[in-house]
Amino acid sequence: MADDQRFAARRPDVLVFETEVLEEDITLVGEVLAELLVSTDAGDADWIVKLVDVFPADTPDHPHVQAGVHLSNYHMMVRSEVIRGRYREDFSSPKPFEANVPTEVPLLLQDVFHTFKKGHKIQIQIQSTWFPLIDRNPQRYVENIFQAEDSDFIPALHSVYHEGTRIKTRRMQP
Numbered sequence: 001m002a003d004d005q006r007f008a009a010r011r012p013d014v015l016v017f018e019t020e021v022l023e024e025d026i027t028l029v030g031e032v033l034a035e036l037l038v039s040t041d042a043g044d045a046d047w048i049v050k051l052v053d054v055f056p057a058d059t060p061d062h063p064h065v066q067a068g069v070h071l072s073n074y075h076m077m078v079r080s081e082v083i084r085g086r087y088r089e090d091f092s093s094p095k096p097f098e099a100n101v102p103t104e105v106p107l108l109l110q111d112v113f114h115t116f117k118k119g120h121k122i123q124i125q126i127q128s129t130w131f132p133l134i135d136r137n138p139q140r141y142v143e144n145i146f147q148a149e150d151s152d153f154i155p156a157l158h159s160v161y162h163e164g165t166r167i168k169t170r171r172m173q174p
């Protein structure tokens with residue numbers, strides 16, 4: 001979880017939002033709620049949101065940095081969370097997505113107490129798989145995901161909406 005998140009920001013199936021370079025320190029304290037508006041052409045999808053602190057390109061390394069890690073443009077994950085879309089309304093009542101219908105998915109990240117320093121950037125990464133950290137979602141809605149057949153694991157087109165307008169669509173492989 002402490003790995004540099006640049007690799008994810010470069011993936012074609014990860015949506016990235018980033019601020020301009022911060023002109024002053026910004027401290028976030030407490031719960032962070034990601035209010036996603038998404039759709040899928042399949043019956044289920046996982047949603048992962050990561051809050052990332054992007055270091056400036058001129059950040060020097062120091063003696064406490066792990067060998068092989070460099071802080072120049074380092075993407076440090078501050079908080080992250082995943083939700084299996086079927087549980088977006090209630091963890092005891094799974095519900096499939098209606099195909100291609102924009103749907104609200106609230107995702108509460110763990111509490112945070114972090115200062116993004118002047119010169120850094122705040123980045124949000126949104127993705128639909130976190131394998132192997134989280135098991136794969138077949139994306140076809142099945143009653144019990146642990147009994148999914150190989151044929152239930154299908155590619156799906158997931159969309160993320162912003163201010164009511166579709167801004168990105170990415171095909172997610174199971």
